[in-house]
Amino acid sequence: xxxxxxxxxxxxxxxxxxxxxxxxxxxxxxxxxxxxxxxxxxxxxxxxxxxxxxxxxxxxxxxxxxxxxxxxxxxxxxxxxxxxxxxxxxxxxxxxxxxxxxxxxxxxxxxxxxxxxxxxxxxxxxxxxxxxxxxxxxxxxxxxxxxxxxxxxxxxxxxxxxxxxxxxxxxxxxxxxxxxxxxxxxxxxxxxxxxxxxxxxxxxxxxxxxxxxxxxxxxxxxxxxxxxxxxxxxxxxxxxxxxxxxxxxxxxxxxxxxxxxxxxxxxxxxxxxxxxxxxxxxxxxxxxxxxxxxxxxxxxxxxxxxxxxxxxxxxxxxxxxxxxxxxxxxxxxxxx
Amino acid sequence: xxxxxxxxxxxxxxxxxxxxxxxxxxxxxxxxxxxxxxxxxxxxxxxxxxxxxxxxxxxxxxxxxxxxxxxxxxxxxxxxxxxxxxxxxxxxxxxx
Ligand SMILES: [Fe+2]
Ligand SMILES: [Fe+2]
Numbered sequence: 001x002x003x004x005x006x007x008x009x010x011x012x013x014x015x016x017x018x019x020x021x022x023x024x025x026x027x028x029x030x031x032x033x034x035x036x037x038x039x040x041x042x043x044x045x046x047x048x049x050x051x052x053x054x055x056x057x058x059x060x061x062x063x064x065x066x067x068x069x070x071x072x073x074x075x076x077x078x079x080x081x082x083x084x085x086x087x088x089x090x091x092x093x094x095x096x097x098x099x100x101x102x103x104x105x106x107x108x109x110x111x112x113x114x115x116x117x118x119x120x121x122x123x124x125x126x127x128x129x130x131x132x133x134x135x136x137x138x139x140x141x142x143x144x145x146x147x148x149x150x151x152x153x154x155x156x157x158x159x160x161x162x163x164x165x166x167x168x169x170x171x172x173x174x175x176x177x178x179x180x181x182x183x184x185x186x187x188x189x190x191x192x193x194x195x196x197x198x199x200x201x202x203x204x205x206x207x208x209x210x211x212x213x214x215x216x217x218x219x220x221x222x223x224x225x226x227x228x229x230x231x232x233x234x235x236x237x238x239x240x241x242x243x244x245x246x247x248x249x250x251x252x253x254x255x256x257x258x259x260x261x262x263x264x265x266x267x268x269x270x271x272x273x274x275x276x277x278x279x280x281x282x283x284x285x286x287x288x289x290x291x292x293x294x295x296x297x298x299x300x301x302x303x304x305x306x307x308x309x310x311x312x313x314x315x316x317x318x319x320x321x322x323x324x325x326x327x328x329x330x331x332x333x334x335x336x
Numbered sequence: 337x338x339x340x341x342x343x344x345x346x347x348x349x350x351x352x353x354x355x356x357x358x359x360x361x362x363x364x365x366x367x368x369x370x371x372x373x374x375x376x377x378x379x380x381x382x383x384x385x386x387x388x389x390x391x392x393x394x395x396x397x398x399x400x401x402x403x404x405x406x407x408x409x410x411x412x413x414x415x416x417x418x419x420x421x422x423x424x425x426x427x428x429x430x431x432x
Contacts, residue, residue, distance in 0.1 A: 105379055109362055109364065112363075178362070321343075324371060328368035
């Protein structure tokens with residue numbers, strides 16, 4: 001507990017920018033040695049431990065981007081809450097979207113333990129400076145997309161997140177444990193939506209297939225660029241933040257969905273897809289990395305809309321925050 | 337954009353069922369303690385994870401000094417005799 005830089009806890013050596021001097025001080029050398037020892041033992045770094053500036057920066061970026069993704073990721077699905085086909089599906093979808101909000105909040109808390117305040121993280125998102133997962137910049141066109149998103153998007157997220165439960169940074173790992181526990185329902189409810197549609201009318205089955213066709217490739221891209229094109233992966237693995245490479249995780253995921261799609265009675269839109277016995281690798285079609293780069297840097301189909309909606313929600317909530325703060329101040333005065 | 341600045345951080349502790357201790361679950365920002373408890377319910381007990389909640393302002397938690405952790409926790413080291421496993425002569429004696 002007291003995971004955060006509380007007033008008493010903020011030891012001077014931990015202050016921001018304390019490690020920027022060219023010549024390491026004795027305290028820094030000792031800190032680095034302690035850090036290296038913990039990483040070598042595959043133990044956990046906690047917020048008040050000394051850590052290299054690069055480690056702090058990398059984690060702050062990764063955890064906050066992850067948080068932003070959860071928050072923005074509420075939008076494509078929230079879009080369908082009012083049009084869910086039954087009360088049961090509506091309740092399920094609301095629970096799922098609420099979970100994603102929760103995931104965002106767990107992750108923001110974890111990111112804050114590294115020293116960047118919540119407002120600043122929020123501001124990075126609202127101002128468009130921060131990145132978030134490219135997948136959420138694709139539109140959710142039909143009800144079947146709720147199925148494809150749950151099955152493929154949450155599925156890919158789970159494949160990514162399970163190893164992160166063992167990330168070397170304690171608060172991140174703990175947040176991921178909580179997230180992973182909740183995610184499995186997300187994937188199953190999506191799978192069930194597709195299964196029902198696939199066993200429905202021809203039109204419904206077509207709708208399910210169309211959703212899978214559109215989300216297959218973007219979901220494979222959620223694992224990030226190919227290993228050869230992912231310069232930071234190596235350092236993240238050396239720091240025990242990442243446990244597997246992007247391509248390893250993608251391979252594992254393809255191996256799972258290739259079996260699951262048979263149960264659905266649908267197909268993956270990838271005629272080239274095959275398992276190569278010799279290399280032990282799934283060979284899937286060439287992914288469109290130009291599209292990935294375009295979407296992640298702001299030019300996907302829904303980037304503008306997603307950010308505008310997020311800003312609008314933030315601004316519309318201002319009166320609630322102001323009222324709550326005013327009430328708290330008034331109550332505090334009464335007590336004093 | 338920074339109106340949230342004044343909302344303090346709270347640490348949240350959840351008792352998962354009767355007979356167990358409250359365990360640290362995470363943290364959240366809230367304008368006051370009452371809202372912190374409500375938010376904690378929504379954030380940390382969406383699936384019956386708890387029967388009781390504690391929240392405490394993070395700033396009110398007093399912690400051991402992170403820079404002296406080795407010395408601070410040194411005294412129990414080398415005192416194996418505080419563990420039952422230290423006493424091996426009674427090996428094989430039943431119910432001991
Ligand atoms: Fe999530
Ligand atoms: Fe999810």
